[in-house]
Amino acid sequence: MLGAGPAGLYFAILMKRADPRHEVRVFERNDPDATFGWGVVFSEGSLDELEHADHESYVAVTAACATWNPLDIRYRGTTTRVRGNAFSGIGRRRLLHVLQARARELGAELTFHHEVEGLGPYLDADLVVGADGANSLVRRELAAGVRPAVDHAPSRYAWFGADLAFPVFTYVFRETEWGLFQAHCYAYDESRSTMVLLIGDETWRLAGLDRLDEQGSLELCERVFAEDLCGHRMLSNRSLWISFPWIRCRSWHLDNVVLLGDAAHTAHWSIGSGTKLALEDAIALARAVAGHRYRLGPAFAEFELERQPAVERLQEASRVSCDYFQSLRRYFTFEPLQFAYQLMTRTPRIGHTNLTARDPDFVRRVEARFAERAGGRSAYAAPPPAFTPLRLRSVTIPNRLVFMGGPEDGAGLVISEPCAVSPEGRLTPETPVEPPPAPAGSLLCLRLGHAGRRGSCRPRRSGVDRPLPPAEAWPLVSASPIAHAPWMPAPRALDREGMERVRGDFAAAAGLAAGLGHRMLLLDFAHGSLLASFISPLANRRADEFGGGPEGRMRFPLAVAAMLRDHGADILLVLTGQTVAGSQPAYGRAYGVPYADRVRNEAGVATIAFGQIRTLDEVNTALAAGRADLCVLDR
């Protein structure tokens, strides 16, 4: 074992348990008492696997853990408490001591102060385990076989301690003259806590932290968090400001060498799971090796098959969590209750229903406040966010569910099938050019568009982007003469006159729609349509004032919108992808919500979220967290 962190020590324990005759040697560069970092935290259930893998160390680890259930969010002078989050924390040194003692008790040989400088001297062992952490030398030596990829988060963090025990897990957000400082604080014994600090790169520079030494940085942070420290001190131990490294490897083994824990993969610390992953890796590897009677090829294959999907899921959740903490400045206008809700539901692992089970009182208060802001009265109990109305100027949408193309039952708003503003702007020969009359008593939002270079296609039932035979086709127009896909005809670039004509077509169609009783229009700026082709730099290569930077590319679409509505849109339906035929959007559960969130909270405009939102739980979560104002329910 190269490295005596949690992964290496735990694997040593399990191998000795499997057969005491195994000769297990662990090499570690540091002293047994030295460690970077302070305490680590485990969320509920994280340690369950340990109970069965090695009961003795499980009992010793859990006995040494501090546990708590609520968490506090300190934000803009307020503290919001959310209950139902069972966590436990343990000092990293304490954890390592427990594992060291257990490994020795079982007969593993631990050698400290031993720097591994290359794999060569160890390769005659039956099995070599690279458990040497995120900066793994073993990974570097195996690079050709394991194909690592490392990229860095664009923020800085530093792992400090404090000589007080925060009563519960506490998130602190402090605004300073240099920008936002955040601290994630948790006790790991009766009198000490971990404080992991996170700041943006710019804040780090503006605060002068790039020039301060460790002591200077400690003193500055003590001043920032003075109110939270209540006269206590922060502690540092190699507490350097670094960018979090995202590590992934295609494979985790080569010949008789295998990677474990952080050497193979990292998960952002803000979901507190790196140690859990390292320990679970050790369990899975030990099981696979014993199960395959020490034939390493099949054992490694099984180990990777079992672990890689689980690790990828957690890595993805931790990436979402990291993105959230790096961009939460955009939520600083939120009321404390909503800010706390947004933080709690930052990854898809916790949604509205789950949070209700954790802390029903907190969610009831969130719902009541949401309904109150939606125009209702303040009430002790209110409907879930999906069933509150939304008022947009003179229109009241009775609930927050949007259906595309019908049916109407249960919907607050139905968005019609696309209607073209001119024959030239049709997607297929079946696209209507005349708007249908607005059905009495229902909320139908009429979708008006011009298909641009994606037009003149066969109906969708024949496939997507399949051009009509030349005899039936009509000429296409776009921002630039670039085809949507190599197999589609090239469009003509619209000149000024053509643009005026298109503007006129939109105006005429809107006038017609108003005459037919429509109260809401959706203008299609998305999915490779004519107006979308002006916005995207992949489709717009114009040299005039309608091309170039974002301002130029937005000029024509905004001119069309402004003609219909003087003061901008009331709400934006945020659609992504399909701008060019070769795009590869990352579709997944509720994939569109983060885009709606970003538009809503950076541009300050109401949004409709779209993109595989399938459950009321996802709708309630997106709404209550202030990520969208309406949601298209995927059917």
Ligand SMILES: Cc1cc2nc3c(=O)[nH]c(=O)nc-3n(C[C@H](O)[C@H](O)[C@H](O)COP(=O)(O)OP(=O)(O)OC[C@H]3O[C@@H](n4cnc5c(N)ncnc54)[C@H](O)[C@@H]3O)c2cc1C
């Ligand atoms: C700020 C921060 C907070 C975190 N908080 C949590 C948390 O709350 N909960 C959680 O579960 N996880 C947390 N983690 C993650 C956790 O610390 C790691 O995922 C975990 O320690 C990985 O264990 P490991 O054994 O794979 O590697 P490590 O713990 O890094 O151990 C690797 C060992 O190898 C040794 N080594 C390296 N190179 C050599 C060499 N060449 N020769 C000899 N020895 C060598 C090192 O000295 C070290 O002891 C956090 C991480 C960070 C950065």
